[in-house]
Amino acid sequence: MTSFATKDAGVRFLFDRHRRVVTPMGARLRRGVAETWGLRGVSIEAQPGEGIALLGSSGSGKTTLLRLLAGIYLPDEGTVEVDGQIASLLSIDAGLLPPLTGRENATLLMTLGGVRRSVAIGELDDVRQNSSLDVQFERPVSSYSQGMRARLSLGVSETFGASVLLLDEVHEALDHTFRAVLEEHSHALCERGGIVVAAGHDHPMLARLCTRGIWLEDGRVRLDGAFDEVRETYLATV
Amino acid sequence: MDVTSPGAERRPLERGGLGAWVDALHAMAEADLRFRYGRGSGRLLKWLLDPYALVGVYLVLVTFVLHRAGPSPGLSLACSVVPFQLVIATVTNATGAIHARKSIILNMRFDRTLIPVATVLTEIAAFTASLSLIVVMMIVYRVAPTAQILWFPLVLFVTILVALGFAFPAAIFGLWFRELRNLALSVVRTLYFVAPGLVPLSNTGGTAYDLLKLNPMTGLFESYRAIFVFDRAPHTWELLYPSLFALVLLAVGIPLYRAEQGQFAKVVE
Numbered sequence: 001m002t003s004f005a006t007k008d009a010g011v012r013f014l015f016d017r018h019r020r021v022v023t024p025m026g027a028r029l030r031r032g033v034a035e036t037w038g039l040r041g042v043s044i045e046a047q048p049g050e051g052i053a054l055l056g057s058s059g060s061g062k063t064t065l066l067r068l069l070a071g072i073y074l075p076d077e078g079t080v081e082v083d084g085q086i087a088s089l090l091s092i093d094a095g096l097l098p099p100l101t102g103r104e105n106a107t108l109l110m111t112l113g114g115v116r117r118s119v120a121i122g123e124l125d126d127v128r129q130n131s132s133l134d135v136q137f138e139r140p141v142s143s144y145s146q147g148m149r150a151r152l153s154l155g156v157s158e159t160f161g162a163s164v165l166l167l168d169e170v171h172e173a174l175d176h177t178f179r180a181v182l183e184e185h186s187h188a189l190c191e192r193g194g195i196v197v198a199a200g201h202d203h204p205m206l207a208r209l210c211t212r213g214i215w216l217e218d219g220r221v222r223l224d225g226a227f228d229e230v231r232e233t234y235l236a237t238v
Numbered sequence: 239m240d241v242t243s244p245g246a247e248r249r250p251l252e253r254g255g256l257g258a259w260v261d262a263l264h265a266m267a268e269a270d271l272r273f274r275y276g277r278g279s280g281r282l283l284k285w286l287l288d289p290y291a292l293v294g295v296y297l298v299l300v301t302f303v304l305h306r307a308g309p310s311p312g313l314s315l316a317c318s319v320v321p322f323q324l325v326i327a328t329v330t331n332a333t334g335a336i337h338a339r340k341s342i343i344l345n346m347r348f349d350r351t352l353i354p355v356a357t358v359l360t361e362i363a364a365f366t367a368s369l370s371l372i373v374v375m376m377i378v379y380r381v382a383p384t385a386q387i388l389w390f391p392l393v394l395f396v397t398i399l400v401a402l403g404f405a406f407p408a409a410i411f412g413l414w415f416r417e418l419r420n421l422a423l424s425v426v427r428t429l430y431f432v433a434p435g436l437v438p439l440s441n442t443g444g445t446a447y448d449l450l451k452l453n454p455m456t457g458l459f460e461s462y463r464a465i466f467v468f469d470r471a472p473h474t475w476e477l478l479y480p481s482l483f484a485l486v487l488l489a490v491g492i493p494l495y496r497a498e499q500g501q502f503a504k505v506v507e
């Protein structure tokens with residue numbers, strides 16, 4: 001059963017005196033290191049079938065929370081528990097390498113995700129079909145539009161059998177055709193007991209994807225509840 | 239259930255265990271090679287000619303222009319240039335390897351240990367083409383291969399081990415001190431010049447002879463010369479010392495790298 005929970009989770013960033021991010025060990029080798037918490041004391045739980053919208057101004061911690069859930073960031077304090085396979089669309093390029101074809105990128109993403117190469121190769125026709133890329137699937141990703149890149153990434157996640165989908169404003173930069181595909185995909189995922197977490201500023205679209213809203217401010221959860229209620233409270237402060 | 243807390247790395251998406259790890263390594267190296275050599279019929283030619291463009295000029299100079307003393311000077315030089323090319327190319331790419339994979343690091347979770355290993359694998363693919371330089375020099379000097387060539391797989395293994403040893407610390411150095419990458423490369427390049435790269439160790443003497451042996455590259459270069467120039471088996475120290483040096487680098491570099499890999503996404507953005 002798909003679910004996730006964070007308990008008092010925090011993500012810390014260390015900066016050197018030139019304001020470049022450094023690792024904790026790297027910080028010991030530099031002078032004038034300052035720290036900022038991108039997230040702090042975040043405790044949330046998600047149940048199967050939930051669509052969760054992350055609201056908040058830029059720099060409030062939405063992307064940091066999505067990356068924490070994706071396992072891209074590790075918590076510097078607290079814990080994160082995820083039960084389910086995660087797929088993420090956290091940037092326009094979605095982890096794709098431009099010189100590689102759609103087929104090669106799909107193979108790379110699946111094998112990096114832990115799928116055996118032979119299995120991944122056997123699934124490529126499904127990815128091609130799920131992404132609706134047709135002949136473009138055999139062409140380098142550098143020739144793709146943003147929407148095609150997102151479709152490929154989504155096609156891989158669909159084939160992957162991911163049960164948690166993380167979206168970071170990517171959907172907002174894409175055309176209406178892809179938005180419709182994404183909405184359909186997200187609803188189907190939630191109906192199957194999966195979870196969708198989407199961050200962004202396009203509230204009408206978030207309302208179609210999500211029933212729950214979490215308002216983040218300065219890396220902390222300001223309000224967690226029904227999407228409409230959270231949105232109204234958030235907008236009242238903007 | 240996948241639980242993550244400070245200090246604990248999330249386990250990778252275990253679907254196929256070690257086999258899946260090897261497959262992912264293969265896929266990453268394949269992607270690197272596509273970057274480097276492109277696609278189409280020209281890529282084989284580029285792969286073959288790259289080492290000649292990089293170091294071939296020195297060999298031409300030594301073999302056909304400068305008349306130096308000693309047995310097969312061009313072949314002797316190739317025996318140092320070729321293995322060193324794998325080491326320096328590995329360091330060059332490893333120092334930028336984490337930033338080069340920014341788009342994947344920022345979008346998905348995977349075992350980041352793959353990055354330096356894939357770098358070495360990519361360089362090995364390039365290195366195999368540079369072995370043809372030795373073959374060409376053997377033809378030029380009319381040196382026939384002898385039974386000593388049976389040592390070559392072991393010598394090759396030590397060469398790869400040394401490159402792998404450098405890969406992890408180099409990757410971390412590139413992460414910590416991105417602005418000092420060129421300095422790091424210069425330091426590693428110095429290892430060539432404080433080893434018997436231009437002349438065999440036997441052509442040196444006194445304190446220099448003893449000091450040069452402290453450089454792990456010395457053993458590596460001399461083991462190539464033993465097989466291809468001097469028709470003898472490599473001395474034990476020539477293989478053991480670079481191997482121990484590489485194992486020390488790995489013993490320090492891998493734990494350091496693993497401790498830092500959870501922070502990569504923060505730094506590369």
